[in-house]
Amino acid sequence: MLLIVIVLTFLLLESASGDAVDAYLLSIGGGDATVAQSLRQAYDLDQSMLARLWLYVSSLARLDLGWSVAFDRPVLDLIIERLPNTLLLMGSATALSFGLGSALGIVAGARPESAGDRVLSTISLILYAIPSFWLGLVLSIVFAVQLRWLPTSGIESIASGKAGFACAADIATHLALPVGALALIYMALFLRVMRAGMAEVWALDFVLFARSKGLSRSRIVLRHVARNALLPLVTMLGLQSAAMLGGSVVIESIFAIPGFGRLAQEAVGGRDAPLLMGIILFSAVLVICINLMIDIFYAALDPRVGASEADA
Amino acid sequence: MRRIQNITKTPEGAIGFGIIAALMLVALFAPIVSPGDPLRIAGSPLLAPFVDPAFPLGTDRLGRDVLAGIIHGTRTSLAVGIAAAIAAIAIGLCVGLAAGFAGGAVDEALMRIVDAFQIVPSFLLALAFVSVIGASVPVVVLAIALGAWADPARLTRAQVLSIRERDYVASARVIGMHPVEIAWKEILPNALPPVLALSAIIVAAAILTEAALSFLGLGDPNIVTWGSMIAEGRNVLRSSPSLSIFPGLALVITVIGVYLLSEGLTKALAGRRSEA
Numbered sequence: 332m333l334l335i336v337i338v339l340t341f342l343l344l345e346s347a348s349g350d351a352v353d354a355y356l357l358s359i360g361g362g363d364a365t366v367a368q369s370l371r372q373a374y375d376l377d378q379s380m381l382a383r384l385w386l387y388v389s390s391l392a393r394l395d396l397g398w399s400v401a402f403d404r405p406v407l408d409l410i411i412e413r414l415p416n417t418l419l420l421m422g423s424a425t426a427l428s429f430g431l432g433s434a435l436g437i438v439a440g441a442r443p444e445s446a447g448d449r450v451l452s453t454i455s456l457i458l459y460a461i462p463s464f465w466l467g468l469v470l471s472i473v474f475a476v477q478l479r480w481l482p483t484s485g486i487e488s489i490a491s492g493k494a495g496f497a498c499a500a501d502i503a504t505h506l507a508l509p510v511g512a513l514a515l516i517y518m519a520l521f522l523r524v525m526r527a528g529m530a531e532v533w534a535l536d537f538v539l540f541a542r543s544k545g546l547s548r549s550r551i552v553l554r555h556v557a558r559n560a561l562l563p564l565v566t567m568l569g570l571q572s573a574a575m576l577g578g579s580v581v582i583e584s585i586f587a588i589p590g591f592g593r594l595a596q597e598a599v600g601g602r603d604a605p606l607l608m609g610i611i612l613f614s615a616v617l618v619i620c621i622n623l624m625i626d627i628f629y630a631a632l633d634p635r636v637g638a639s640e641a642d643a
Numbered sequence: 644m645r646r647i648q649n650i651t652k653t654p655e656g657a658i659g660f661g662i663i664a665a666l667m668l669v670a671l672f673a674p675i676v677s678p679g680d681p682l683r684i685a686g687s688p689l690l691a692p693f694v695d696p697a698f699p700l701g702t703d704r705l706g707r708d709v710l711a712g713i714i715h716g717t718r719t720s721l722a723v724g725i726a727a728a729i730a731a732i733a734i735g736l737c738v739g740l741a742a743g744f745a746g747g748a749v750d751e752a753l754m755r756i757v758d759a760f761q762i763v764p765s766f767l768l769a770l771a772f773v774s775v776i777g778a779s780v781p782v783v784v785l786a787i788a789l790g791a792w793a794d795p796a797r798l799t800r801a802q803v804l805s806i807r808e809r810d811y812v813a814s815a816r817v818i819g820m821h822p823v824e825i826a827w828k829e830i831l832p833n834a835l836p837p838v839l840a841l842s843a844i845i846v847a848a849a850i851l852t853e854a855a856l857s858f859l860g861l862g863d864p865n866i867v868t869w870g871s872m873i874a875e876g877r878n879v880l881r882s883s884p885s886l887s888i889f890p891g892l893a894l895v896i897t898v899i900g901v902y903l904l905s906e907g908l909t910k911a912l913a914g915r916r917s918e919a
Contacts, residue, residue, distance in 0.1 A: 456899060456902060456903075457895070457899060459902070460847070460895050460898035460899040460902060461891075461894075461895050461898075462851050462854050462855060462858075462891065462894055462895075462898075463855075464854075464855055464858050464873070465854075465873060465887070465891035465894065465895075468873065468877060468880065468887050468891070469887075469888065469891070471880075472880060472884045472887075472888075476880065476881050476884070573761070573762060573763070573764045573765070574764065574765070574766070576764040576767070577764035577765060577766025577767050578766065580766060580767065580770065580855075580859070581766075581855050581858065581859065584859060585877075595767055595770060596770075596859060599770055599771070599774040599861070602774075607771050607774075610767065611763055611767055611768070611771060614763065614764050614767055615759075615762045615763050618762045618763075618764070619762055622762075
């Protein structure tokens, strides 16, 4: 499957008119044909397409993602350097949105069609329709420009010399706005899925049975309905990881966070095909890993999953 | 006509239908409502909104009319959103139909390709695609469709797999109908409704993706889009935040309209199923 991704991205980037050497020559103010020729030779850009595809795949097998033309550094180093910032951003946004979204979803789903449910559903619909980059801008207008509570950009204060707890607090204040923007939108999604799931479970026979047993309403809501509705939410988490990774591009560009997504934007700007290719491949690997983790987690959460495999 | 009535019976469907119909009218009559090129310089730069009646929403850094930009931006947003969704669903339907109907090695190969497209973040893919080929409206449409066709393909395949075992398909086979004819006339019409219900979600996602792309400067530079207006306003965010806020509001309203319409559509479809 990864091989398909490799070949497809390779073909896509191959169809570009003009390569990194053109972009580089343009940025240094032009150069003669011999310079371009020797540069192409150095980056193997003068060989045929299939030869280079083979070269690329065989170097990938050695975990060599190639050399970034724009940064003049190995692609893998660049990605690994930028990745922690993005993982921190994504991780905290996911945790926040999942926690808040499922909690509010339980509140909304506890009494479907009640006033509270309607208010929460409307808010979540509006939040879900907001583009993340615009929400980020509006949040920074309110909290950074008007109220001056939080910084607008960056991941930490430059050369502040802070260490330990002060440094962590510094990063936290810088991340508050981008995490908030991402989390609010995904919270709306989780809320909607949770609510819809609960509405479905309410109609099932075992809930009727629990009610006929005379169990209290809160016990039915938490132990019977919510627990069963949580499963699709976990699946959703895996499906959304790819979308979140893509969304980080815009959020990181707005808040100037030196992360994975901004690297993608810089690769686009520099016409840096090896870097862009490395980023796409790496994000695919990341999505596979996240989904694998979720599958394992799922088996722990739902005893039926592991059991059916043990039987087979 | 009866379909529209069914959709507008639910409150969500009625509101959504109203919003989208109004936006469609704005998009259709944009040259009449606000004549001239929205990118031309119309007045003095950075006029505040609600001050000059000639420019109700003010002007941007270069003195371009914000309201005109929003009106003409409606065209781009709706056109790109709808075109991308049609392309994505067309590709998805063909692939899903082929995979589900052919089965075996063809199915296996096609589904692996679908997998590959689903694990790559679609926004990154669109970003790479547009940057490689160059920004113009058809390229943006294709780039968005490229990231969105996998879901309808999967759904179509699942539908086809469940329908192809039904009795009426078996009878069609018995009377000697050509497999392509069976796929086209018997299976496709019955597999279509759930896939179409997905289409509204794809339109909404496509509108948001287009806005994000043009926000990052990867839209067609020769036409006005909401995303590029927000990006342009971002340069003067501190002094005139309204430049970014108004096009963003337009985006939010459009996407809400599409979502409401899709909810109405889903309810109408569910209602038809329970009546039957």
